[in-house]
Amino acid sequence: MSTTEIDRQWTTRLRKRVAGKLPPEKLLPDTQPAYVSSWIYVFGVATLAALIIVIATGCVLSIRGPLWWHQSSIGHFVNSLHLWSVEIFFFAMVIHLWGKFFMGAWRGGRTMTWMTGCVTFFASILAGFTGYVSQTNFDSQWISTQAKDGINATGGGSIFNVLNLGQMLMWHIVLLPLAAIALTAVHVLLVRVKGVVPPYEEDSEIVQ
Amino acid sequence: MSWLGSIIPLDHLGHYIHWHVILISVGNLVVIGLMVVTFIAALLLPFPGRGGRKASK
Structure with missing residues (x-):
């Protein structure tokens, strides 16, 4: 296969495009801008952390089913974890939304x-x-x-x-x-x- | 949860605030209040280690 043919492949073009837009050092950076050192920037990642707990507890509830989450102590506990992680998810997401609204976070493309x-x-x-x-x-x-x-x-x-x-x-x-x-x-x-x-x-x- | 029930009556009807067209439960209003307080605190409280980190763009 010639170099021109390789360059025309969709996999090659997609890889080059992704690598150009999001190189590893940009995906997982070593440092952040100084202005990120504020509590208001914490709520995005807090929302993400809560979402992970929501999904994980939801998976456990799916495995065991409604009788388990209604009738057993551990089921009640996991059900409560699911509920309260959702509460934290929305709590953090709304503060994240307020923060980004007043920052005009849609600026700069x-x-x-x-x-x-x-x-x-x-x-x-x-x-x-x-x-x-x-x-x-x-x-x-x-x-x-x-x-x-x-x-x-x-x-x-x-x-x-x-x-x-x-x-x-x-x-x-x-x-x-x-x-x-x-x-x-x-x-x-x-x-x-x-x-x-x-x-x-x-x-x-x-x-x- | 019995200790919680002794502080907050969980087996009664919820309390609501009704003002003109606005009807909201006290529980929901408390959560909104906590979000506003947390938002203001996040803006005002100093972030640990601020100024000690290298800035990058």
Whole structure:
């Protein structure tokens, strides 16, 4: 195979493109800009850490099933870990969102970083909602019967039936976790490609 | 969890704040308040080791 043919392969072109955009030293840098030394920059990674616990405890709950998480002490404990890691996930994500909003984190060609974060937030809300209606208890019955009227008013009830436990559970444990993980991965990679947004005064100095 | 029940009554109806069109449970309002306090604290509290690290761009 000639060099020209090798250069035209999609694998070669993709590798060169990825290596150009995200070399290893940019993917896992040794140092960070000085302005990152602030507590407000901690909440992005805190959200990520909470997401890892959410996924891990969700996997354990999937293995053992509803009877286990409703009836056994360890099941209650893992169920609580799942719930409280979700609480921390949203708590940290909202503070991360506020921080990035007031920093104008979409500046400097970071529109896609901002937008993937927003879409991840909405996907996470849907994941939280489908989790609430998948608990198989009185809470989930109450929430789903209340929510059906809202969803039906939008016309979405024909394809997204909140009273269908099987459908809600599948969305909660397959589709939405896949979406949340994929979006988070793209979001983090974009942060590494574009770097952390500098403060406004730092940004204006760079422009000058 | 009995110790928690002795501090917070968990077997009663939740408390709600109703002001014009706004209806929110006290629990949710407390969480929003904690987020605001944490946000302000994150901006004001000094970060450990600040100034001692090498900056890079």
